[in-house]
Amino acid sequence: PPRGAPLLEVRKIRKAFGGLTAVNDISFTIRAGDIVGLIGPNGAGKSTTFNLISGVLPLTSGEVELLGQRVDGRASRDIARAGLSRTFQHVKLVPDMTVLENVAVGTYLRTKTGTLRAMLGLNGAEEAQARAEALRQLRRIGLENQAHELAGNLALGPQRLVEIARALASDPSLLLLDEPAAGLRHQEKEALAEVLRQLKAEGLSLLLVEHDMDFVMKLTDRIVVMEFGRWLMEGTPAEVQASPAVRAAYLGA
Numbered sequence: 001p002p003r004g005a006p007l008l009e010v011r012k013i014r015k016a017f018g019g020l021t022a023v024n025d026i027s028f029t030i031r032a033g034d035i036v037g038l039i040g041p042n043g044a045g046k047s048t049t050f051n052l053i054s055g056v057l058p059l060t061s062g063e064v065e066l067l068g069q070r071v072d073g074r075a076s077r078d079i080a081r082a083g084l085s086r087t088f089q090h091v092k093l094v095p096d097m098t099v100l101e102n103v104a105v106g107t108y109l110r111t112k113t114g115t116l117r118a119m120l121g122l123n124g125a126e127e128a129q130a131r132a133e134a135l136r137q138l139r140r141i142g143l144e145n146q147a148h149e150l151a152g153n154l155a156l157g158p159q160r161l162v163e164i165a166r167a168l169a170s171d172p173s174l175l176l177l178d179e180p181a182a183g184l185r186h187q188e189k190e191a192l193a194e195v196l197r198q199l200k201a202e203g204l205s206l207l208l209v210e211h212d213m214d215f216v217m218k219l220t221d222r223i224v225v226m227e228f229g230r231w232l233m234e235g236t237p238a239e240v241q242a243s244p245a246v247r248a249a250y251l252g253a
C-alpha cells in the first residue's frame with residue numbers, strides 16, 4: 001500500500017475474560033509506513049490487544065481490517081498470510097536450533113502446510129529456498145554472521161533481532177512487536193532501534209508495545225495509550241508526553 005494509506009483498522013475491539021473486560025472497545029488506525037506505539041500501565045490490555053489483532057485470541061466483539069480485508073474471526077496463520085506478523089512478549093526461539101533454522105521456520109507460513117512437521121518433510125529444493133530466504137532476512141537485520149550459531153547461545157539483544165527476522169520471513173506488511181526492548185542493555189536497544197528505523201525506511205509498518213518511554217518516544221510517529229482496557233488517548237509522542245491524563249495513568253493517580 002502507498003505510504004499513508006490505511007493498513008490496519010481496528011474498530012471497537014473488545015475482549016472479556018469472564019467478568020474482566022481486558023480490552024474495552026479499542027479503536028485505532030495504522031497507516032502504511034508508520035511506527036505506532038501502544039502504551040499503558042501493566043495490565044492495561046496491550047498484549048491482549050495484540051492477541052486479538054493477530055487472531056491468537058477470538059474477539060468478544062469488534063472488527064479488524066487489514067489491507068481492506070476483514071480478518072477478525074480468522075485463524076492467526078491466515079492473518080499472517082494476509083500480511084500481519086508478530087513477536088511475543090517472551091522470546092520463543094528454539095534454543096538448540098541454529099539462528100538460520102529458527103528464521104527458516106517463519107518462511108513456512110508462506111507455504112500451504114505451515115507446520116514444523118512439514119518443515120522436516122520438505123524436499124531438498126524447498127529447504128534450500130527456505131534457507132536462502134532466512135539468510136536474506138538475517139542480512140536485513142545484520143545477523144548473517146551468526147546464522148550458524150545455536151540461538152540459545154546468543155545474548156538477549158541478538159535473540160530479539162532473530163525473532164524479528166523470523167517474523168519478517170513471512171513477508172508481512174505490518175509487524176507487531178510486544179516489548180522488544182525489555183531487558184536489553186543500552187547498546188542493544190540502540191541496535192534494535194536502528195533496525196526498526198531501517199525497516200520503516202523499507203516501507204514496513206510497525207505496531208509496538210513498549211515500556212521504555214525513551215525508546216517509544218524516539219521511535220514512533222503516533223502513540224495509542226490504554227488504561228484498564230480502555231482507550232485513553234492517541235497522539236504524537238510530544239502530545240502524549242504533555243498529557244496530564246497519561247501522566248496520571250502512569251502515576252496511578
Ligand code: ADP
Nearest residue numbers: 017020022040041042043044045046047048049
Ligand atoms: P498488558 O499487556 O497491558 O500488561 P494484558 O493484555 O496482558 O495487559 O492483560 C490485561 C488484563 O487481562 C490483565 O488484568 C490480565 O490479568 C488479564 N488477562 C490477560 N490474559 C488473560 C487470560 N487469558 N485470561 C484471563 N485474564 C487475562
Ligand code: MG
Nearest residue numbers: 046047048089
Ligand atoms: Mg503485555
